[in-house]
Amino acid sequence: MSREDLRLEEAAAILERTPAAVGALLEGLPETFVRATEGEGTWSPYDVVGHLVSGERTDWIERARHILSGDPRPFTPFNRTAMFTESEGKTLAELLATFAELRGRNLAELQAMNPGTGDLLRTGRHPDFGEVTLGQLLAAWVVHDLDHVAQIARTMAKVYADAVGPWAAYLSILRDRRR
């Protein structure tokens, strides 16, 4: 699928489902899973939800606005570990509620922007890799969500890496991103 094929309503259909999907996976789950990581320097599901909240606050919609404003300066770099301080003292349920609220607001703003095919080709400047289009930004927002959904599932699965015994041979997720 080429970049021109991104359809706003399809991208939005995924973006609007992520808070419920992440909530359904995690809400009320024992800490054994919520706070598990894949090893040193990796994130727990709790950390991931905080990171998704950060992205809603300072990353995706902010950059969409930036592109449509025609501002030639690079985007403000996104702090991908901001949640280690921002989530402090917050429960998972609070983070999930905040994520759902901010995502809803940001999608409403995206719908209000109502970018047409031409707008999806408008460009902004990424601080690391230069020129990017609005369509690429929106596709990246979607894929970023899904990457973190998969990360949550993978991190939870690895809690049982030993518990599955010989079934490990059939459960490839236990080997994904093994360090």
Add this chain to the structure above:
Amino acid sequence: MSREDLRLEEAAAILERTPAAVGALLEGLPETFVRATEGEGTWSPYDVVGHLVSGERTDWIERARHILSGDPRPFTPFNRTAMFTESEGKTLAELLATFAELRGRNLAELQAMNPGTGDLLRTGRHPDFGEVTLGQLLAAWVVHDLDHVAQIARTMAKVYADAVGPWAAYLSILRDRRR
């Protein structure tokens, strides 16, 4: 975590959430994502839901029963591609509803079995790798769910593999299980 550490209520907490998580990800989503695959010989999210339904019908709880019955014969091999015929003519919404219903029933049966620590160490015979415990079976059931949740997210993400442009460098899910 060693196999003895599997706690039934923790495993059940994940198993009971999977239908809602998969439903939240997929229900009502455009066919572009629901029917996407990762390439020849790989499964779409629609196929995966059908496979999860098959597992509820003929795999996991059936094998738990088998172990607790003390039957020394190997488990009946599980047909992991049965859904290609079983799902025929069914909508995704129907498959999701069936998955939720069967999972609920199977979890109720698991709770009724109420296996204690000793029961989790009882063994059965897997047709491929021989002796396995009930605890390993239950852990594998959980990890199998999560493997398929991650697969659904990864398959959907890859629809936008090109659409993300240079962001691909930061979105590792686009390279996971690349063939």
